[in-house]
Amino acid sequence: MGSEGQEVKLVGAWFSPYVYRVAWALKLKGVQYEFVEQNMRDPNKRSSLLLDCNPIYKKIPVLLHHGKPIVESLFIIQYIDETWKDNPILPTDPYERAMARFWAPLIDEMLLEGLKRMTYTEGEQLMKEMKQVSNALQLLEEMLKGKKFFGGEKVGFLDIAFGWIPIWLGAMEEVAAIDFLNPYQYPLLHIWSNKFKEVHFVKDSLYPKDKLVRFFNKFRESQLKLAPKKI
Amino acid sequence: MGSEGQEVKLVGAWFSPYVYRVAWALKLKGVQYEFVEQNMRDPNKRSSLLLDCNPIYKKIPVLLHHGKPIVESLFIIQYIDETWKDNPILPTDPYERAMARFWAPLIDEMLLEGLKRMTYTEGEQLMKEMKQVSNALQLLEEMLKGKKFFGGEKVGFLDIAFGWIPIWLGAMEEVAAIDFLNPYQYPLLHIWSNKFKEVHFVKDSLYPKDKLVRFFNKFRESQLKLAPKKI
Numbered sequence: 001m002g003s004e005g006q007e008v009k010l011v012g013a014w015f016s017p018y019v020y021r022v023a024w025a026l027k028l029k030g031v032q033y034e035f036v037e038q039n040m041r042d043p044n045k046r047s048s049l050l051l052d053c054n055p056i057y058k059k060i061p062v063l064l065h066h067g068k069p070i071v072e073s074l075f076i077i078q079y080i081d082e083t084w085k086d087n088p089i090l091p092t093d094p095y096e097r098a099m100a101r102f103w104a105p106l107i108d109e110m111l112l113e114g115l116k117r118m119t120y121t122e123g124e125q126l127m128k129e130m131k132q133v134s135n136a137l138q139l140l141e142e143m144l145k146g147k148k149f150f151g152g153e154k155v156g157f158l159d160i161a162f163g164w165i166p167i168w169l170g171a172m173e174e175v176a177a178i179d180f181l182n183p184y185q186y187p188l189l190h191i192w193s194n195k196f197k198e199v200h201f202v203k204d205s206l207y208p209k210d211k212l213v214r215f216f217n218k219f220r221e222s223q224l225k226l227a228p229k230k231i
Numbered sequence: 232m233g234s235e236g237q238e239v240k241l242v243g244a245w246f247s248p249y250v251y252r253v254a255w256a257l258k259l260k261g262v263q264y265e266f267v268e269q270n271m272r273d274p275n276k277r278s279s280l281l282l283d284c285n286p287i288y289k290k291i292p293v294l295l296h297h298g299k300p301i302v303e304s305l306f307i308i309q310y311i312d313e314t315w316k317d318n319p320i321l322p323t324d325p326y327e328r329a330m331a332r333f334w335a336p337l338i339d340e341m342l343l344e345g346l347k348r349m350t351y352t353e354g355e356q357l358m359k360e361m362k363q364v365s366n367a368l369q370l371l372e373e374m375l376k377g378k379k380f381f382g383g384e385k386v387g388f389l390d391i392a393f394g395w396i397p398i399w400l401g402a403m404e405e406v407a408a409i410d411f412l413n414p415y416q417y418p419l420l421h422i423w424s425n426k427f428k429e430v431h432f433v434k435d436s437l438y439p440k441d442k443l444v445r446f447f448n449k450f451r452e453s454q455l456k457l458a459p460k461k462i
Binding site for chain 2: 056071075076078082083095097101102
């Protein structure tokens with residue numbers, strides 16, 4: 001399905017995995033869109049566009065469709081799937097759909113947010129985060145048993161939701177000096193990561209890892225400055 | 232659509248608003264189900280059924296359909312809507328659907344969890360919670376402008392999601408010694424509350440307020456015991 005005159009804008013920032021997943025959903029559907037880059041570093045510099053679109057969370061991504069804002073990446077993907085029907089993203093079966101809706105935000109919290117916290121925590125807290133991250137990776141490994149993609153034979157909702165892993169995890173690992181994504185510890189996840197990076201709409205959209213490493217190093221420094229001093 | 236041989240079980244507890252919304256969704260669809268009451272007070276007494284069904288969160292509600300567990304109330308409602316197609320719960324329009332998915336968990340956090348915290352916090356924290364609760368109620372008041380129900384002319388996803396308000400808010404208010412749900416402060420919400428309580432599948436399922444008040448008083452006491460002492 002074409003998207004002429006659909007006026008689709010994606011408000012985001014280059015470093016955000018939450019934004020990329022929305023871009024991939026649009027690309028999978030073949031929807032043309034304009035990318036509107038936001039400065040997210042400085043809360044005082046957030047554009048009036050972002051504040052208008054997402055006054056509650058003031059977060060990216062925001063999808064603007066005919067001027068109407070949709071927020072929260074996982075809800076945006078469901079919106080995209082319900083608006084452009086070709087190339088379905090969510091599974092057809094209601095139980096599988098419920099599972100996809102359940103796992104995506106849980107893995108975001110355990111793995112993506114957990115990894116972020118790992119870049120700037122230490123001691124007991126770091127151990128706790130690390131354990132949670134390992135648990136999340138083990139859950140993903142289990143999910144991939146007997147499957148090519150999380151969606152089965154084709155890329156689906158969970159592939160798009162977890163699609164940040166192949167590149168962001170690598171960058172975060174470098175910053176936090178850990179190594180999860182090796183071929184030995186989580187072999188199925190390792191294979192999937194390489195396969196996902198080769199998917200046609202993903203291939204050209206991934207940022208070079210060294211740019212992300214520099215970004216996460218800065219992020220880490222800013223968080224360490226904010227962190228309460230140890231007593 | 233009938234549900235003969237569908238083997239639907241709802242694992243829950245009488246006091247939980249998260250459980251009631253699932254029961255209402257099932258009743259709206261005319262799905263017969265068995266209610267399996269769980270003891271949630273004592274974490275050591277949680278049944279093996281609950282631990283098997285929801286090993287990650289160990290929380291209610293759990294819907295068991297043909298033995299398969301679905302967890303998280305808002306995802307369960309979407310599952311019910313996608314499994315039994317009559318009497319649609321979510322709106323048809325993708326944008327409205329996205330909005331419903333966005334508001335439901337946000338109001339849970341701001342209002343339902345906020346009210347719970349209000350029963351046992353004090354000072355600055357209590358003021359903060361109270362402000363958030365007021366903001367949430369104001370958002371609901373805005374949503375009801377020009378509408379009979381949150382779903383429009385008929386009860387929909389957000390009515391079922393917010394359906395705990397008419398009875399639980401009243402009980403929590405008594406425990407926290409506040410009064411939000413009067414006819415003057417949020418008149419549209421007040422009218423909606425009375426209307427929702429009269430909906431045929433809701434009418435007979437609401438618990439007497441005094442039983443809930445006793446429950447929240449005990450909850451409050453247990454939380455106060457847990458709260459860190461002031462320095």
